[in-house]
Amino acid sequence: MAEQIEFDQAHQTLHEITQALENGRFVHVRRQLQDMEPEDIAILLEASPRKAREVLWQLTDPEDYGEILDELSEDIKDALVSKMAPEKLAEATEGMDTDDVAYVLRSLPNTLSKEVLAQMDAPDRLRVETALSYPEDSAGGLMNTDVTTIRSDVIIDVVLRYLRMKGDLPDVTDSLYVIDEHSKLIGHLPLTVLLTSQPDVLVSDVMDDADDAISVDTTDSDVASLFERRNWVSAPVVDHSYTLVGRITIDDVVDVIREDAEHSMMSMAGMDDDEDTFAPVIKSARKRSVWLGANVLAALAAASVSNMFEDTLQAMASIAVLMTIVPSMGGVAGNQTVALVIRGLALGHIGESNKKELLYKEAAIGLLNGILWAVLIGVIVMIWKDNLTLGAILSAAMLTNLFVAGIAGVLIPVLMKKINIDPALAGGMALTTVTDVVGLFAFLGLATFFIA
Structure with a gap:
């Protein structure tokens, strides 16, 4: 309940400040910003459109710049610091923890980063340079050198x-x-x-x-x-x-x-986790088009399977009506397994010692669910279309695809992790491609053999 009140207050503050900016009440906005914590100002900046964000940044107390920058996502932080003079940026980092200063400087161009370092006191510069010497995603990059x-x-x-x-x-x-x-x-x-x-x-x-x-x-x-x-x-x-x-x-x-x-x-949506909610249209479209292009290739792979059985589809309309059921069920079942495996990999629950056992478990789950839903949907199709053969074919294809989905749901993220590809980025799409291709091939192949 307390969290809900806090969120409601934050939205109310955002609405009030937005209205004040639109009305040109800049002095009123400055006073409100002075009464806010740096963390809340960071949230306000991320929730504001770009033009309003730039005005808010100018109205913010420079003494709070460092703490605010530390809380911002990378895209927004980069946009703001790119317009700051090196000496102002150096002043903003005064009093910040070493790891937070390193986080801010890492995203800057080398020339600007060196200029900011040159503006710092020698002890501060040495501590920051030490932090910068370690990879960002390591304990060295995460640590603060201020210890007692x-x-x-x-x-x-x-x-x-x-x-x-x-x-x-x-x-x-x-x-x-x-x-x-x-x-x-x-x-x-x-x-x-x-x-x-x-x-x-x-x-x-x-x-x-x-x-x-x-x-x-x-x-x-x-x-x-x-x-x-x-x-x-x-x-x-x-x-x-x-x-x-x-x-x-x-x-x-x-x-x-x-x-x-x-x-x-x-x-999982093929997007950058630091993407600005109010980023320019062209920039956002360019980033998303890469993932959409990859998805087109996957869709074309599934479409090519359907094309192989074009004569079968033309000969029997019922097959065309039912053909989406099998890949859809396989995709849902497989993505459940992928989500479980990605979580297990992230938490360190999955290693060489238990991969095989997990594979057997998910294959068994796929087989049991396959039998259950194959029988259920097969009976429905038999009654609906009054066609025993079509119901049996759909059941066989469903069983096959759910079994394959369980196996693929384990193998795909594990193999991606092994070759240093982020399973969260491409695992779902790869799994969906496999279940679409296998599901369509099984259903249309059996239909062609037994009916067409």
Whole structure:
């Protein structure tokens, strides 16, 4: 209920600001933006048409630019920063976490990115360049280099005095990391333990082992899976020599999970997960035409099968009426399996040890559903068309296609994953092509042999 109220308020705010812009009440809009959180302004920008978005950006307080850019999708962020001077962009990144600055700079042209880095202070520039040296989809690219470290040979009272002198801690800090004289990670001290331990106890006596360290080259999806399974709030990141290089926090992991979900959803439609809702018509049409072109090829493959049995279709109108049932049922059944397998691959549930068992399971499901629906639809067609042979043919084709759909639903995403093709992007279309071709060939082939 609270979430619904929040969404309703957001839509109401958007409506009010849109009306104020249309009426030229820019001062009123500026005041409203000053009262909003950067995250809410980011949502407002993404929900606004391009012209209104540019005006809103100009009316926004520049001090909020950094936090807003961090929340925006890539297309919108690129459009806004492309019109900002390097020194203004450098100012906008002040106070941002290292990983967030790296995220903003990665999408910029190299020349502009270098100009922005040149405007930064030396320590900030070094931290950002370190983050940029790792792949974006790795733990190194995801981490923040702002960490608080302590030594194991000091007592708790010394640590507390050090923290009081330091004054503040990085956001989402739940542990202090314990390192040796070579900056190698040897453990971590939870804040709860720090606050409840006796002042004269050594850190080494109460610290936890560093068994939660993440390697810099771990993929962001694997990082998200680790956080989910172990209920972490933060985790240290180490290089290959176990030197502490940064940490990853739960807010960054939530972003990864959200982006992965958006990617899977949009990829199934052949669209970019960062596509701007209000992108220019030509740009959107160009992006979507690639997927439509691939779909045309798949449709032509199915149409070519129908063309092989043109004489059969001309000889018996009932076949033409019923021919869409078999590929449709196979497509639905196969896509159910594809969705399950893609989810299993993403969560790490499917590996070499259980692929064969999953294949047998889905083939059995396809066979059982095939028998059930083949009998049911076959009887319906027999009564409807008063043709026993046609009903039997449809049943046989249905059974064949649902069985193949179960097998293909497992093999297609697994094979795509093996050759580094995103199953979410092309798995559904490939499966539909297979079930269309097999379904039509089975139904029209049997019809040609037994009826035509």
